[in-house]
Amino acid sequence: MKLKFILIALCVIALSACAGKPKEEAINPNQTxxxxxxxxxxxxxxxxxxxxxxxxxxxxxxxxxxxxxxxxxxxxxxxxxxxxxxxxxxxxxxxxxxxxPNQPDLDYVYYMRGLTNLKADENAFQEFFGVDRADRDLASTRQAFDDFRILLNNYPQSRYADDAKKRMVAIKDKLARHELLVADYYMRRGAFLAAANRGKYVVEFYRDSPLVEQALEIMVESYDRLGLDKLKTDTEQVLLLNFPQNARFR
Structure with missing residues (x-):
């Protein structure tokens, strides 16, 4: 009982001290x-x-x-x-x-908007453990790509231009992986036309991505399942022409 009374008293003293502490002023009004x-x-x-x-x-x-x-x-x-x-x-x-709208600092502002939109799609816990999050909605990542593109188009000499270019390359890879994950989802559910269209999207819009080979493979397999022999043959030729070492369809 004595110990309980001492603990209660200490809590009361601590609360009184906090209540009596003056609130920190935001700024000194006497300063310029x-x-x-x-x-x-x-x-x-x-x-x-x-x-x-x-x-x-x-x-x-x-x-x-x-x-x-x-x-x-x-x-x-x-x-x-x-x-x-x-x-x-x-x-x-x-x-x-x-x-x-005409300030010279707008290159920095668009750069920060790109970084902020990228950060909106991040998850520190999953990134730390290396979980691939390309299968989630990437609307903010797409917006970040557009932000960096505005920066490069309008301010090509900006000090942030080089980093923006590197980030755009990484974003394109992430978006391409997202499309292929969705394509794989469709493949496993027998929606082969939808899967082929996802692969085609990667080939058309991310043609410099290393994932184009995988996108073409999905297209070939999808057209084969659909019985679209002409599309299958044409796509297979494109695949082998650009990736002659491809082990799956050579």
Whole structure:
């Protein structure tokens, strides 16, 4: 009983201390706009993203049209992305593009939109254990591809262009794998025409992917099951012409 009383007393003291602790101010109102922004930037650079968001939002609300307003908006995009608040990151990105259609920083904004859409399709637990997630809906990944394409088309000299190109290659491979997984699903259920169409899609839109060979194999087998001999023969010739070492149909 005595021990129970001591524990209760300690809890009461702890709660009283928390209740009496003053709330941390978002920003120092006596600082200049630049000083307030610098405070937020230091927190952001330290990786304290949720706290940085609080500070940056406070600066933005005080100085929505000042000389640092656009940089604050850009930093908020990054902070939301890093904190994992992807819907808010995308909302901030779209708002920036809408309000600043001719700004030189738009290459960075489209780059961040691509990264954010990619992140929306990620699952840290499954990625860690190497689970192939190409069979899931990849709408955000497709959008990321479009974001990087806009970046490359409109800002080919951007410092982010090279990385965007590499990511587009990886995305195309992921999307091609997605199509083949769906094709395999159709094959196993006897929907051979649907499977052939998925393979054809890979050949037409991801022709530089190493998975084209597998797509052609699916097409050949599907046409064979459907009794479409002409399509089967034509596709088989394309397969062997481009992949002469193919062991399945040579």
């Amino acid at each position: 706009a630049q000083g307030q922004y610098q405070q937020a930037k230091e927190v952001l650079d330290a990786g304290l993203y949720n706290r940085a968001i609080e500070l940056l939002k406070a600066v933005e609300s005080r100085y929505p049209f000042g000389p640092i307003a656009r940089q604050v908006q850009l930093d908020l995009i990054y902070a939301y992305h890093q904190s994992g608040d992807l819907p808010q990151a995308l909302a901030s990105i779209d708002r920036f593009i809408r309000l600043n």
